Amino acid sequence: MQHPVLGAAGERKLLLGNEAVARGAIEGGVEVAASYPGTPASEILETLAEVAEEVGIYVEWSTNEMVAWEVAVGAAMCNKRSMASMKHIGVNWVIDPLMHSVLHGFNAGLLLVSCDDPSGHSSATEQDNRNLAYMAEIPILEPSDPQEAKDFTVEAIEISEELRVPVLLRLVTRVAHTRGDVVLGELRRETRKPEFHDDFYTEFVLKKGFAGPRVIPELHRILHEKLERAAKLAEKRKLNKVEGNGGELLIVSSGVAYSYVKEAIEDLDVENRVTVLKVEMVHPFPAELLQELLRDHRRVLVLEEGEPYLEREVKLAAFDGKCTVEVHGKLSGKIRRVGELNPVEVKKAIAEMLGVEVEDRKPSIGELELGELTTPRVISFCPGCPHRAAFYALKRAINKVCKGRYLAIGDIGCYTMGMNPPLRVQQTVFCMGGSIGMACGAAHSGLDHPVIATAGDSTFLHACIPGLINAAYNKAKLLFHILDNEATAMTGFQPHPGTGKTAAGREARKIRIEDVAR
Ligand code: SF4
Structure with missing residues (x-):
């Protein structure tokens, strides 16, 4: 039987978000993929490993995430589209080589996939890795469902190659571990000739005859230029979308939170009262697009999974654009700041902002807190461990x-x-x-x-x-x-x-x- 990630273009498959990323990697022409196991990211490399021989991709479980990233960088340096995938905590290991790799430039796309775990379902922290990518000054794409997980993987690889800078694809548990319909795209299976190229070497070591500390500010300036081009690419590729035309409330959202927003707007029947800015490339943030929308809105609700990353960007853009608006979200206390976001909270927040009564109904099983359904116990070893x-x-x-x-x-x-x-x-x-x-x-x-x-x-x-x-x-x-x-x-x-x-x-x-x- 054919592996579900190997279907033909146009076929519709029921895929896990992580399987969709694997399919995106194949469609995006990735030739080298590395990872270290960690929930909720493991299925990306597991899926690629299952089809690696058939599609001609080199895959490896590296000894740790730092090595996985270095493997991906080394392959990109040799003209192979590459990626490293890992859970959010794994990215902490990557910071050192990542901060170096952003200052170089390769001929092939280079993708870092972080699967964040809000609430720490399988983790010891609930960090939001958009903040780490912001520190590294690289573009960030954030898919909201399995279809986008696939599509954005391809986008991210292409953007990375065009800009010659790594790109972060940020998933969260509810995208990585959600199953959804995915319409497959064209498979791209080219084997590129391995050739070393690093802009750092050609532009500085060879042309200028020097490297070292004097070069660093110049490399940093080039990185800023790349980010400016990333913002233009986001416009060209229509990566940030405006939906609806309601003047009462502007909702700014990204990732899985956007899926909750969409559902809540439909449930509350408030399509004509809100405008939604769906941010797909969260860094660089589409400040000008937001400022245009702020001309017609006085109240903004920011709904996002993780830290108040977008909310800060919204406040900054509003300040720079001299827009007088109320901004509500995690910083304002409207939305809970810790733990995983959920559809019920999102619906309640939108309803409150619009003064809509929410039916006080019995929660469904999916909405009940786990503690109400199960006998409390601590996690323990498997029988016979x-x-x-x-x-x-x-x-x-x-x-x-x-x-x-x-x-x-x-x-x-x-x-x-x-x-x-x-x-x-x-x-x-x-x-x-x-x-x-x-x-x-x-x-x-x-x-x-x-x-x-x-x-x-x-x-x-x-x-x-x-x-x-x-x-x-x-x-x-x-x-x-x-x-x-x-x-x-x-x-x-x-x-x-x-x-x-x-x-x-x-x-x-x-x-x-x-x-x-x-
Ligand atoms: S048997 Fe023990 S080591 Fe193996 S998965 Fe279960 S708890 Fe972990």
């Missing part, structure tokens, strides 16, 4: 040897659940690779009881090796507890270098953790 026995043995040893006095710090993975009852072994957990570095600090703090760091096999290879070397070099007295189940288990059992398998299912050299640790 080997980690349970490992933590039990550790707990017994701790009780016997140090009478229960110890400090145990964990990383992020299934073993994080070792802090939950009934085991309650770890007192605290941090980020990927964090436990070993923090255990070094705790060990040198003068604490008079044992310090234990815990990580899994995939996390060890992802981020623990520098911390372990640091512990050995600086003689930190600690116990490093590595729970090796030969998979990136929590995110769906993806392979890693310790499994001896690649993303495409090929045999690879198996990296033994004990050999590295020795």
